[in-house]
Structure formats: C-alpha cells, structure tokens
Amino acid sequence: MRIAVTGSTGLIGSALVRSLLDDGHEVVRLVRREPEERSDGSVEVRWNPPLRAIDRKGLEGVDAAVNLAGAGIGDHRWTAAYKRTLRDSRVLGTQTLADALAGLEQRPRVLVSASAMGYYGQTGDAVIDEDAPAGGDFLARLCVEWEEAAAPAAEAGIRVAHPRSGIVVDAGGGAFARLLPLFKLGLGGRMGDGQQYWSFISLRDEVAAIRHLIDTDRLTGPFNLTAPVPVTNAEVTTALGRALRRPAALPVPEFALRAVLGEMAIEVVGSHRVVPRRLLDSGFRFAHATIDQAVAAAL
Numbered sequence: 001m002r003i004a005v006t007g008s009t010g011l012i013g014s015a016l017v018r019s020l021l022d023d024g025h026e027v028v029r030l031v032r033r034e035p036e037e038r039s040d041g042s043v044e045v046r047w048n049p050p051l052r053a054i055d056r057k058g059l060e061g062v063d064a065a066v067n068l069a070g071a072g073i074g075d076h077r078w079t080a081a082y083k084r085t086l087r088d089s090r091v092l093g094t095q096t097l098a099d100a101l102a103g104l105e106q107r108p109r110v111l112v113s114a115s116a117m118g119y120y121g122q123t124g125d126a127v128i129d130e131d132a133p134a135g136g137d138f139l140a141r142l143c144v145e146w147e148e149a150a151a152p153a154a155e156a157g158i159r160v161a162h163p164r165s166g167i168v169v170d171a172g173g174g175a176f177a178r179l180l181p182l183f184k185l186g187l188g189g190r191m192g193d194g195q196q197y198w199s200f201i202s203l204r205d206e207v208a209a210i211r212h213l214i215d216t217d218r219l220t221g222p223f224n225l226t227a228p229v230p231v232t233n234a235e236v237t238t239a240l241g242r243a244l245r246r247p248a249a250l251p252v253p254e255f256a257l258r259a260v261l262g263e264m265a266i267e268v269v270g271s272h273r274v275v276p277r278r279l280l281d282s283g284f285r286f287a288h289a290t291i292d293q294a295v296a297a298a299l
Helices: 011-022 080-102 139-148 153-157 174-184 203-213 232-245 254-269 277-281 291-298
Strands: 002-006 027-029 042-049 065-069 110-113 160-163 167-169 200-202 221-223
Touching: 002 011, 002 080, 011 027, 011 221, 042 080, 042 167, 065 200, 065 203, 080 139, 080 153, 110 203, 139 291, 153 160, 160 203, 167 174, 167 277, 174 232, 174 277, 200 221, 200 291, 203 221, 203 291, 221 277
Parallel strands: 002 027, 002 065, 027 042, 065 110, 110 160, 160 221, 167 200
Antiparallel strands: none
C-alpha cells in the first residue's frame, strides 16, 4: 500500500513508518520544510497547516493516511499561547489533510486520525470505554475539535477511525521517557497520592493497533488505544523501580507538581481508567497487556 503519514518524526510516527517500510509499504511523509530525498525509501510531500496549504498532487494514489501531527502536550507549560499552539497544530492540521484527501480524484479508503484518552476528561475510578461522553476540561474540548476536524474526509466517503491513545510506554520519548532518568538514579516515586489511573500502551501495541485500524475495513469511529487493564500511578512507579532494580520510594507531592507544571499537572495527578473495548471486540490482541510486560519491552 501507499500510505501518507503526518507527524512521521515523532515517537509513534517514526515507529509506524519503520514498521510500514519493513513490510514493503510505500510511505509518503508530510513535512513542513522543503522535501528532501530519503535513504529509507520513503518520499516527502510538503504541507503548511497554518496556511491550509498542501501538495495534493503528492497525495494522489495513496491508499491510506495516518494523521499523527500535533505539538507535544508536555513540552511546555500551558500558557494561553501554547494552548493555541496545541489546538492549531491538531485542528488545522487535521482540517487541511481531511480537505485535501476529500478533494483527490482517487481518494484513500481510510484515514486514521489521532485523538487521545484526554477526550473523556478526568474520570476518577470509573471504567471508561468508547461510549462515554466527552469531558469538559481543556484537553477534552481539544480532542472533540480534533476529531470533528476530520469530518470532510468522512463526508467524502473515506472511512475514518480515531485512535484515542493512552500513555505510550517507551524509552525513546513521551512522558515515560522523562521518568526513566529519575528512576535510574533511585529518585523515582509515585506522583501525588499515586491512586490515579494511568491507562498505558506499549509502543509496539500502539503501532500494531494503528495498523489494525488501517487494515480492517469495517472499523470506523473512536477506538481506545490502551492496554486492557489500566493501572494506578503507584503501580506504574513500582513496576519501573522493580524493572530497574532501584528504589521507588520518593513521592512527588501534588502541590509541587502543580507549582512546576501549572494547569498541565491535572494530566499527571488526574485519573483516566480507560479500557479498549472496541479494539478487543474487533479481534485485536495485545503483545504487552500488563504494565510489567510494557516496561520490560520499553527497557
């Protein structure tokens, strides 16, 4: 297949591109700079989401598109300016891609357009599947807009699936990678009271699930990309300490997290007990269903 990918240099995007290329697929990377020749066999096509500009000719003939573009949630404090960056990088990017795909002479059969488990807001101990309503906080509202931005593709008859991803467990990037240096030094521990749920997924399962959504023709709508059994923050930190053979006994108080992270602290001390009901019902099987398996794979 010929598959277009946005966000191809991020943690998930780079792993997805490697997987696709290894299996003989052709990958079209959407980039915001001047396209260059690549040694891995992929090709580049230019786009500029803030200007709603994209090289449609370079997208002709793609069989599928995967939209992973977006500024990092944890890269900066959530100032008003950075909130706009978070929104625009997702919503404008998705709108630009969806409009372009809808206008192609030969449209792709599927668009897998990213979302996140933040869609549900803070849910405490409640077990949440895809039937749950959207939350009301900043990330929840952002995810609603993010998903709605793909509407032009769906209206043009393209199958659209939204992976609502959890915390990706990998040493190469994301929130998990930021914890590793502390735990390796024996300075890790639970955050807040540690009882908040962190719904996780290994990078291998994240990529496999996205490919499952590409390949399975009947799948549309939202899919939670989280392991089957969510765990608490205390269980995550215990698993990390055990795997690294380091103590994990230095808790970080909630007030300290809020002082350092500002509004973004809610994503650390808040609780998401999200389960992948629709993904499991579709026949997907996890390689790393437990936190110990995911941590071992990451390390």
